[in-house]
Amino acid sequence: MLDHTGFVVTDLAAARRFYEAIARPLGLLTVDNGDEAFLLGRSVDEYPYLWIGISRPSYWAEGSRAGLNQTHVAFVAKDEVAVDAFYEAALQAGGRDNGPPGPRDGVPNYYGAFVLDPDGNNIEACFRSKPAL
Structure with a gap:
């Protein structure tokens, strides 16, 4: 099970605007994590969460920088309407289209949308419906 993940961004304010905007339709919230980061999750005390910040992680390899290696994060949406709203x-918050809402070929009962955040990370919201009997 996922505990947490995270990535570095170049502009914390732009990232905060973007992630606060997409958090609302997904039932998530953002919480401060010091002056150089914030967390995105279901609540202050719940895992998993996504760490987003501007400080350099201790585990980064030499030459790493924000946006160098595209990250992919998929959020669960409660329904197709939430995917569309995401x-x-x-x-509207500065993201770029990377795949509009809709079903995906080869993935049954799946509805998703892909956007690139301000640093080019691929962010997705998806809904998996129950198969028809």
Whole structure:
């Protein structure tokens, strides 16, 4: 099970605007994590969470920088309407289209949308419906 993940961004304020916008339709919230980072999750005390910040992680390899290696994070949405709202909120908050809302070939009962955040990370919201009997 996922405990947490995270990535470095170049502009914390722009990232905060973007992630706060997409958090609302997904039922998530953002919480300060010091002056150089914030967390995105379901609550202050719940895992998993996503750490987003501007400080250099101790585990980074030499030459690493924000946006150098694209990250992919997929968030669970409660329904297709939430996926659509995520996509629109992301575009309005400075995200770029990387795959509009809709079903995906080869993945049954799946509805998702992909956007690139301000640093080019691929952020997705998806809904998996129950198979018809």
